[in-house]
Amino acid sequence: MSEKTKRFFLPESEIPTQWYNIQADMVTKPQPMLHPATKQPLKAEDLFPIFAEELCRQELNQTDPWIDIPEEVRDKYKFYRSTPLVRAYGLEEALGTPAHIYFKNESVSPVGSHKLNSALAQAYYCHKQGITNVTTETGAGQWGAALAYAAKVFGLEAAVYQVKISYEQKPYRRSIMQTYGAQVTPSPSMSTRAGKDVLTRDPNNQGSLGTAISEAIELAVNTPNCKYVLGSVLNHVALHQTVIGLEAEKQMEMAGEYPDTVIACFGGGSNFGGVAFPFMRHKIKDGKQTRFIAAEPASCPKLTKGVFQYDFGDLSGLTPLLPMYTLGHNFMPANIHAGGLRYHGAGMIISQLLKDGYMEAVDIQQSESFKAGLLFAKSEGIIPAPESCHAIAATINEALKCKEAGEQKVILFNLSGHGLIDMTAYDQYLSGSLQDFELDAEEVKRSLAEIKNL
């Protein structure tokens, strides 16, 4: 046997020059976004007031499977890409599994997560269009940090609404955004009508991504030369993230393997789509039997317990109606530490792919996710983000099934980020004070009833 390789790297020249647009290859295309009042399908132009024009075109592009990555964006990718593909020998040994486990390490980006892959692209297209200001929401602060940095890179001003619970639990994420020069406001805030409405009803409201999105969109629409940017859910965000899976495809080839199972944690679907879509194209086009598993939190299980129907992307109903698996836009997820997974719906492409049976979903309890995170930290050295812990837990479950069955499957998961700024959460787990949250079935029923007629 030749020497074991731990990490697989691509030279800069091998960083992808195009993103993969799975919409072009899907047998059943995602249903259109609808105007909330007229219920008419939206055209790219209808989205121009909110997003940069090129991003609107990418959002609705169902014909071109490959989209060129602008040279300026690729240059900035070189600051941290390619990211390593790592064979998790340590985790395999700790589990005693015959499975071969690989992970794509997106935690090596300057901001610590995969979010920068889309933030750089979005900031670039805004800059190219002559936009001067961008605004967005952030949960755990990962997207806010990525956007703050990307805005600085392309000379834009960034205003970020951060979900209040995260603003308070994760002060260092706020400092990171401010270090890059962004203006950060806890949400709900009194600075927008959407925020005021929530605080009037519930002065102690801890915020949610839905509310923060409403606030950011309101600011974008009311501020000249300002666009809204979104870190997940939308098609163009998953498009930019395919750089993950395209690199991984080449790196798996270097390892001489092809994944039987691809796993990622699931908030709105961007890191899942990013790692999965390039492999899924071989399932769609060549009938390859790869399994794709999205790992969502048990307290916000839109894929496993939601319904597929039109719903708003935000709490106030400012967004178009999106065809998606959803728990209802009024659903308030429990305050788990994986802030990036606390979103009521799933992206349109993924929703259609799940409906059509191309992928599966599992839900993971908070304590199980941290137990998995600790085992990963001890066996591979990297402390994973609370979100990524869900992917690790799902990977461990699959690897243990391989052990039971004596099967040597190849499992690839995406390590979406590191958890070095999330040590409060680890502290709670280590001291035994971390709680699990029972999903309130009545609340889900209530919030789903509210969207029945949208």
Ligand SMILES: *Cc1c(COP(=O)(O)O)cnc(C)c1O
């Ligand atoms: C935002 C985030 C997620 C969830 O978002 P997706 O769009 O579903 O990928 C997962 N992991 C990390 C580290 C994040 O920052």
